[in-house]
Amino acid sequence: MSKKVSTGAISAPRSILSAAVLVGTIGLGSAPGLAADELNALVWCDHTDPALIQPFEEKYGVKVNLKEYEGTGTALSIVEQSQPGDWDVFVVDGVDVPRVVAAGILAELPAGELPIDDVFDQVQMKDVTMVDGKMYAIMEKFGYNVVGYDKSKVDPADMRDLSTLWGDKYKGKIAVYDYYIPLMDLTALYLGMKPSDISTETLPQIKEALFQLKDNAAMVGEVVSSTTALATGEASVLLGGGEWAVGVMQDDNPNLEWVLPDQGGILWSQAIGVFEGSEKKDLALKFVQYIMSPEGQARLATSSCFWGMPANSKAGDVMTDDQKTRLLWDEQEAFLAKSHRYYIPDAELDGQMLDVWTEFLQR
């Protein structure tokens, strides 16, 4: 399963990076610091929350320089333009780990010094993080592309059935997240297929169902637009949304919730590793260990940029009941059992899927 991501497409959390850029939340310099007591990390925006980073800086008396990026392609461009040793820690899309490992960017991690056994079984993804028995990254956070909704405007029970969104009941009140892979995967689930069943032969069925969905949609938008639609009441449902879309907004609007439908959901993940060229591998490993600790995981899961499930199941011991309720902690076992990873097509099918998605947008 490492036919990797052949495009510059933006997954849910990766897209949130662009959201952060749009709203101008974080603007750290591109050149990493060079002082001996500094650590340079190339990260997603959820790591730039001071509440996550400050405890590590205070404990070790170091400064963590954070550079957030949008899309693995951008990160690789930054790395290519940097000198060996410039970067120490790398946070990357789970599905892109094989590509990064193949490029020789990540160093081997001491598996025995990381809480891999505490990571949810379905999220360990050793087929992705390990090569030839060596571990190069560890999954740190995950979540779902499923259904986000405003419970004051829809029946929550309806949200557990994907077919409701293809019916007339919520026609004109559905926002669709504009990312073709998880949305086509969800459409496959609606049709009773697995995401991996998507092929040239089944694509016409997917296309027809997508066109039906478009007729029901109030809009199709990237992270900011689609979540804005949900927040302003323009839409009552966000298909493709999840904890990452509603978690932060729940403070302002407790009516926003999310659920994984009975047909299943699409799992996203992000991983953390240490750069092969780092000259501070020990400190970088300490940072990874901190992020993977229950405390670090709890802070990362509830980052002010976007929420997600902590990969380390022990984080539940230090999270508040309210946080766990918002993440639907008690349903995770069932959710994980019904979720599928992003289906990564080969280049030819990927092109066909993009054509269908463009037709869907143009319809």
Add this chain to the structure above:
Amino acid sequence: MIANSRIRQAYGFAAPAVLWTAAFFLVPLAIMALYSIWQRVGMSLKTVPTLANYIAFVEKSFFLKGLLNSLEVTFTVTILSILLAYPLAWILAEKVPARWQRIALLAAVLPFWTSYVVRSYSWLLVLSDGGVISNFLMQTGLTQESISLANSRTATVIGFVHFFVMLLTLTIYANLVQLPKSYIKAAQDLGAGPIRTFIHVVLPLTLPGIMVGAFLTFVLCIGDYITPQILGGNKELLLPQTLMLQIQRRADFPMASAIAMILMAVVTLAYAACSRWLKLERA
């Protein structure tokens, strides 16, 4: 000897502008043209010259539809902007006292001071279900249920018109204040009423200002990505959106370059159509 020196001096003065144009326009244009006849195959770039991207543009309906949508929206925006900007410019030039005109012009360009993205999102809130317009219509009893204008072509057109009315107002105003009042008096002395004076004297003489503004509106509107992306809700795609899809989703720079070349050809045609009024000496 003196003549040669002057020629060298002229070349010297012109060189920075020529180099600037070559470096930041001609070279990038040549690169884009070259890319447009290459092809992305899988993850690699095939550098054998081909018209495949241009053929794909014609064969794949969503590209042609994107061009058609862009032309429809652009013409609509341009015409609406002219219709709204002309009276505003006329009021500014003829009815507002000279000492207040600068302040009035400043007020007219205020929207330019706001970020383009922020302004688009602001319109989204104004036009959305439960937004300012919807609430106003409900409170005045004009509608019983809340309505939404957001995420539609209407929203895109409103967002564009709000911006371009100000641009056109400035170009038309610049023409109107230069119009000698004696022309209007002469027409009236010859028996022309206000409407005939406007149609046969004022309008033809302010046409260059209208056309300059209209051309700028056309160029900026047809190439804009942000407004339809934020306000259109992906209910349909305009050509710049199909172009961005090639880059963001496929990393297909050759196809994106071909679309950009086609967009440039459309703008060139628009320039040719307006060129009569766009000569520098007429501006």
